[in-house]
Amino acid sequence: MEHIVIIGNGISGVTAARHIRKRSNDKITVISAETDYFFSRTALMYVYMGHLKFEHTKPYENWFWKKNRITLKKGYVKKVNPQAKELIFSNDETISYDKLVIATGSKPNKFGWPGQDLKGVMGMYHKQDLDNLELYAPNNNVCKRAVVVGGGLIGIELVEMLRSRDIPVTFLVRENSFWDMILPPSESKIINRHIIEHHIDLRLNSNLKEIVSDENGKVRAIVIAETGEELPCDVVGLTAGVSPNISFLKDSEIELGRGVKVNRYLETNIKDIYAIGDCAEQRENIGQRRTIEAVWYTGRMMGETLAQTLCGNRIAYNPGPWFNSAKFLDIEYQTYGWVWAQPKDNEARFYWEHKDQKKCIHINYNKETHEFLGINTFGIRMRHEFFDVALTKKQSVEFVLENLADANFDPEFYKLHEKEIVSKFNMENNTQIKLKKKKWNRIFKVNI
């Protein structure tokens, strides 16, 4: 029996542990400095917003771990010693391993801003950030204004959280339109408008220069780099992206880039040491995917894949077509395949926007072959399975449009827009695509 030690009790580490247990009797220890039990990081916002208690974010009951013989250990690993196959904790305790899985996730980026470690300044990643937010922004009497720095997916979540308690928010976004390195201008504009409609003080083209302290070491104001304006505030949220949480591995001989370097088998340069989840960096891109992907489902997939390898069935990590989803305040966003901010030379685009300016779809396809390459949808839910198969089978844009009713996943009685969408495409491209009826058995099987 081997001892498999996993550093990190997030989705990747815990998935690996569960799947190793399904396949073997090895001894498993999962370590975390953050919380006693695994919780859903993606649900943190709903705790502050009062929809859930923190207890509800735990996908497994506390007894689950003992029953499955997974030992949980709370502690911060300060050093890995691969020669001795040993970990050293911050209190100098040690633990030895036969196989080590590094699943230490991300940490919020800080760019050396003056005042970035003041009281009342926080990221939005760890449970401790949530506790800090509760302490410094419990309501709009204690927190008269908050400033959120960084216009990505976590930034807009933090803005929404603060607004749910009626706290005035200034949102500093470095780019000249929200998330415009990822979203095409049409979608980015929808979100700019939507943010302003929510009475959020959106400042585009604005960088943080410094955070100013009061006499007690707590944030009092921020200064905007471009204008020099000093803006009084009680809380600053730093949400300018995340990066792999790997500083404790600096002198460990484990090869590091921005993350822990791994091959397709999630193996590091050192035998018996692996890395998964947000902290892992692929040596080579898989298709057009980034080498580091800080998303929930890829962490889960890596955990499942590695468990097989650790239990004797060595398999490569194969994430399939890219997809992601998020919520920008009231607007749901999904993306399947690739719809870059700007089309590449061989790509053509089709864009439809509803007159309420809150729903849209944006399709990307190959100009010559008409192969469907990707879709963004705002305010319309699509079925993951449909697009996964369409992308894998390299279906055409015409096929996707014909079957748009099957692709739709909006709840019953939602207003549907497929007819309007297809007729706009036909008009612009001089085509005769006919929308097919929804197949009754589409929920059981994807027969495309």
Ligand SMILES: Cc1cc2nc3c(=O)[nH]c(=O)nc-3n(C[C@H](O)[C@H](O)[C@H](O)COP(=O)(O)OP(=O)(O)OC[C@H]3O[C@@H](n4cnc5c(N)ncnc54)[C@H](O)[C@@H]3O)c2cc1C
């Ligand atoms: C607010 C928020 C919302 C998000 N929403 C979405 C979403 O909607 N969809 C989506 O796909 N993704 C979302 N994400 C991203 C997603 O949550 C992460 O990709 C995922 O949780 C990463 O999982 P992981 O297992 O790699 O690491 P983590 O969940 O970060 O877990 C790593 C654990 O290791 C611990 N650790 C680190 N170093 C050490 C050490 N040296 N010693 C001991 N313990 C250590 C950490 O404290 C942490 O508990 C969101 C993230 C945040 C912060």
